[in-house]
Amino acid sequence: MTSVLTVQEVRINEEIDIVHVRQAVREVAVSIGFSLVEQTKLVTAASELARNTRVHGHGGEAKIDLEKADDGTTTLRLVFTDNGPGIADVELALTDGYSSAGGLGLGLSGARRLADEFDLRTAPGEGTTVSVGFRARKPARG
Amino acid sequence: MTAGTGQNIRDRVAQFLKENRSDIERAWATTPVFTARRPADAAEECAELLTGLRHVIETGGEEDPSAGGLATVRPVLASLAARSAGGPSGSDRPDVTVLKGPLLRLWREQDLPEDIVHSGDLVLSNVLNTLRIALLEIELSAGTETILAQRAQLTELSTPVIKLWDGILAIPLIGTLDSTRGQIATESLLEQIVAQQARVAILDITGVTAVDTLVAQHLLKTAVAARLMGAECIISGIRPQIAQTMVQLGIDLGEVATRATLADAFGQALRVIGLTVCPDERGAG
Numbered sequence: 001m002t003s004v005l006t007v008q009e010v011r012i013n014e015e016i017d018i019v020h021v022r023q024a025v026r027e028v029a030v031s032i033g034f035s036l037v038e039q040t041k042l043v044t045a046a047s048e049l050a051r052n053t054r055v056h057g058h059g060g061e062a063k064i065d066l067e068k069a070d071d072g073t074t075t076l077r078l079v080f081t082d083n084g085p086g087i088a089d090v091e092l093a094l095t096d097g098y099s100s101a102g103g104l105g106l107g108l109s110g111a112r113r114l115a116d117e118f119d120l121r122t123a124p125g126e127g128t129t130v131s132v133g134f135r136a137r138k139p140a141r142g
Numbered sequence: 143m144t145a146g147t148g149q150n151i152r153d154r155v156a157q158f159l160k161e162n163r164s165d166i167e168r169a170w171a172t173t174p175v176f177t178a179r180r181p182a183d184a185a186e187e188c189a190e191l192l193t194g195l196r197h198v199i200e201t202g203g204e205e206d207p208s209a210g211g212l213a214t215v216r217p218v219l220a221s222l223a224a225r226s227a228g229g230p231s232g233s234d235r236p237d238v239t240v241l242k243g244p245l246l247r248l249w250r251e252q253d254l255p256e257d258i259v260h261s262g263d264l265v266l267s268n269v270l271n272t273l274r275i276a277l278l279e280i281e282l283s284a285g286t287e288t289i290l291a292q293r294a295q296l297t298e299l300s301t302p303v304i305k306l307w308d309g310i311l312a313i314p315l316i317g318t319l320d321s322t323r324g325q326i327a328t329e330s331l332l333e334q335i336v337a338q339q340a341r342v343a344i345l346d347i348t349g350v351t352a353v354d355t356l357v358a359q360h361l362l363k364t365a366v367a368a369r370l371m372g373a374e375c376i377i378s379g380i381r382p383q384i385a386q387t388m389v390q391l392g393i394d395l396g397e398v399a400t401r402a403t404l405a406d407a408f409g410q411a412l413r414v415i416g417l418t419v420c421p422d423e424r425g426a427g
Contacts, residue, residue, distance in 0.1 A: 019318050022352065040352055040383040044391060047354040096392055104355045110391035 005066045012050055012080075013059045021050040021062045025078065028064050032074055032136055042076065042134050045114040048107035049080045049130050055101055057082025057128055067133075074136040075117070083127040090120060151261045152199050155249075158262070159196045162248055166192055169244035175222070175237065190218045195269055204269035207276040215273065216280070223280040238277055242270045301327040303334040309341040310411045311373075312404065316349035324360040331364060335373045342411035343368050346404045348379030358393040365398040374399070374414055378407035 008024045011017060025046040029039045046062070053060040060082030067075040087093045094112065099105035108130075112118040117133030159166065167188040170176060176184035194215030198204055203212060222238075249262055301323065304312045313331050331343055345361060347353065353361075365375035378401040380388075401407040412419065 015322075022318070037383040037386055040387045041390065043352045044354045044387045047352060047356075048391075051354070051356060104359050104393065106355045106392045110355060110393070113390045113392065114387065 002070070003068045005068075006063055007066055008064045010062045010064075011059075012053045012062055012082075015054070018047060018050040018054060022047050024062075024064060028066070028076060029134075032066065032076065034076070034134070034136060038134065038137070041114045042078075045111040045132055045134075046078055048111045049078065049132065052107055052130070053080045053082045053084075053128075056087075057084030060084070060127075075133045076136070077117075077131060077133045079129065079131045081127065081129045086124045086126050086128055087120075087122040088124045090122065094120075148261075149202070151258065151265060152202060154254075154258060155262045155265050156196050156200045158249060158252060159192060159199070163189070163192060165248055166245060169248065170241055173240045173244065175240060187218055187221065191215055194218065195273070198272075199265060199269055204265060204272055207272050207279060212272065212276050216276070219273070219277050219280050223277060223284055238270060238274050241273075242267065245270070301330050303330050305334075305338060305340075306344070306408055307412070307415075307417075309339065309415050310344070310408070311335065311338060311340045311342070312344040312346055312408075314346045314349060314404075317351065319350060319357045319360060324357065328360065328364045328367065332367055332371065335368060335371050340373050342414050343373050343375050344404065344407045344411060345375060345377045346379040346407070347377065347384070348381070348404065350379075350384075353380075353384050353388055353393070355391065355393065358388065358391075358395070362395065362398065365395075376401060376407040376410055378402070378404045 007028050010021050010024050012021065022043050026039060026043050029042050034042065050062055053062065057080075060080060063079040063081070065077040065079065067077055069075070092098055093100075094109050095105070096109050097105040099107075108120075111130075111132060115132035116135045117131075119131040120128070121130075122128040167185060170188045170191075171181070171184045176188060179187065194212075197214045198212055206212075245266055246263060249266060250259060252259070254262075301313065301315070304314070306312050311331065311334055313327060315327060319327070331345075334340065335343055345364060347361070350357065361377055365377070368375045376399045377395065380400055380402060399407075399410065401410060409419075
């Protein structure tokens, strides 16, 4: 049995909201004792996915969940949801160097490499939900 | 609304406010809203606030914080709000709800029929609630204005181009590099490369909290633009956690020279322009 606690939800509409997402994520990561390297990975992945939500999904929402498993491990999960056009070719979207927006084409694939768990649900016209999980290396206190 | 807030009640309340002006002002001056002020200023503000409120009640605008009726009290509210903005915490924030108690007490002391007292209570409570909302609105908009002004200042301040030596420029990038700030940083660096005939430009990212693909792309574009203008670009200040993250993200800075610290980058820049640093022979050593 895994208990899930939604810590924070952030709307993503403007460029400045990406900064809000990053700050919220960093705050939560610090509170459960993530190391500096883990924090940086987490914040960078959040930044990529939040920007995708804004640019490709035309805005949406970020949710920060804390999952506590029975064995004591804590997973910080970020769920980005938008109601945008969706992704037609998921494999292509996850290919390094492919970008439909003139970027480096590493955002989505890079976020997948940074995270411990990665899940992408999308269909043309049905929006996109990306979920990334980062496991705390040691059981969180409290 | 019932006849309770009818015009005759409003007139009666307005009359009460006029007749008992000095009592009310005296009672208000002792509340926390005004005690921090010099007595003369407090008396003046109380009088202004009271006159304004009377006008609001006379014109029937006591339930609408955006109404023109409240325009007469806005100058006083703005001064109250400005005072709270200066304080470090919310502890000395003026809370106009404390004005309600003394006002209602004085109103109830009037020798009036019970239904009028009751209706008047309602009018006075409403007008003070509205006053409180108006004050909050002013405080919030003052906060928003401050944030906007500070953001504009940050955009400009955060991108100074520093001349380290003849032909060597450095630009320390700090905080969050969104597209606007990144663009401004690039532009000012390229301008300075021309103005100072620089041969080396150092982009220092020690103060950047995270390098995502957008920031990386920006750094790369700046480096390419600088190279097109004949200047070599060095990116410095890549901290361990950022280096690890960049590798996993798959970012390759390619041919752009990188250094761990600004000092290393400066050393490299000196070599590029053909200078060496050597100990002074006349020195103590």
